[in-house]
Amino acid sequence: MTVRAVVRGVGHYLPERVVPNAEFEKSLDTSDEWIRSRSGIERRHFAAEGETTSSMATAAAEKALSAAGLTGADIDALILATSTADFTFPSAASMVQANLGMKGGFAFDVQAVCAGFVYALSQANALIISGQASRVLVIGSETFSKLMDWTDRSTCVLFGDGAGALVLEAQEGEGAPSDRGILATDLHSDGSYRELLYVDGGVSTGTTGHLRMQGREVFRHAVEKLAATAHAALGKAGLGADDVDWIVPHQANLRIISATAQKMGLSMDKVVVTVQDHGNTSAASIPLALSVGVERGQIAEGDVCVTEAIGGGLAWGAVVLRW
Incomplete structure (x- = not known):
């Protein structure tokens, strides 16, 4: 028998404030049509004053735990993927741990920017298959609105705030592609591309800083690397593109999402x-x-899902899981 990390529950949280594209027309040389045509984005959510990465992560985690019929006390490990932790330390994960009443186990942050959740899933899978944890709560939470340069129309219109969470549980499988759970992971990074996407602040500058991006170059790397890592993960799982029920990609840009699907030969x-x-x-x-895919009735038990993402670093990777 083979131990698999199987999804028990999923949930998400979005701040109440919805910001349509038209709101940026008041302060920037931009328009709803300009933003939609270049990104596919129509609206986004921004955190309220006092709303933090850890508070949104807690709300998403509570929904995932409820869906799984569990509480914080049932969790052995908590991994929070974020680039916008509330403080330099302690970790945002440990703050969520306290909020959930999780007295045992351990919690830590993973920082791989937009690829963070893929990295966190891989770490959670490793903890489960090695026997170090039986149930792992994996969260992605960000308040990127706090990193924006509101005079830079090429970046500030692209990002939003929110959180999502999964509960993974150790279950026995046959060691076959038909098993439920995480079937394969594929991770990469290349620090020589640092200048393509970064924040110009931190402890070295004494400032929070703002996000900076070379959009055209990021686009070029994204399509090539996302398709390649997805194919690699599928190969490790003993599956092919024809076996995929859903691609659940990092939601950065509709043109990147479409081009990656096309490169993979998927509709x-x-x-x-x-x-x-x-x-x-x-x-x-x-x-x-x-979480939204489950809520819509798109993702169902037994479906093969491929998640893939690329972010600053550059860091990228993919996870294949059977829901």
């Missing part, structure tokens, strides 16, 4: 798309899309 009918409503929520985008 957009097999892609869960939420970017139009959420914008780019970085490490939160994949768990948000998974």
Whole structure:
């Protein structure tokens, strides 16, 4: 028998404030049509004053735990993927741990920017198959609105805030592609591309800083690397593109999502798309899309899902799981 990390529950949280594209027309040389045509984004959510990465992560985690019929006390490990932790330390994960009443186990953050949730899923899978944990709560939560340069129309219109969470549980499988749970992971990074996407602040500058991006170059790398990592993960799982029920990609840009699906030889009918409503929520985008996909009735038990993402670093990767 083979131990698999199987999804028990999923949930998400979005701030109440919805910001349509038209709102940016008041302060920037932009328009709803300009933003839609270049990104597919129509609106996004921004955190309220006092609303934090950890508070949104807690709300999403509570929904995932409820869906799984569990409480914080049932969780052995908590992994939070984020680039916008409330403080330098302690970790946002440990703050969520306290909020959930999780007295045992351990909690830590993973920072791989937009690829963070894929990295976190891989770490959760490793904990489960190695026997270090039986139940792992994996969260992606971001308040990217706090990193925006509101004078830069090429970036500030693209990002939003939100959180999503999954509960993974150790279950026995046959060691076959037909098993439920995480079937394969594929991770990569290349620090030589740092200048393509970064925040110009941190402890070295004494400032929070703002997000900076070379959009055209990021687009070029994204399509090539996302399709390649998805194919690699499928190969490791003993599956092919024809076996995929859903691609659940990082929701950065509709053109990237469409081009990646095309490069994989898959129809957009097999892609869960939420970017139009959420914008780019970085490490939160994949768990948000998974939760919305379940809520819509798209993702069902037994479906093969491929999640893939690329972010600053550059860091990228994919996870294949059977729901």
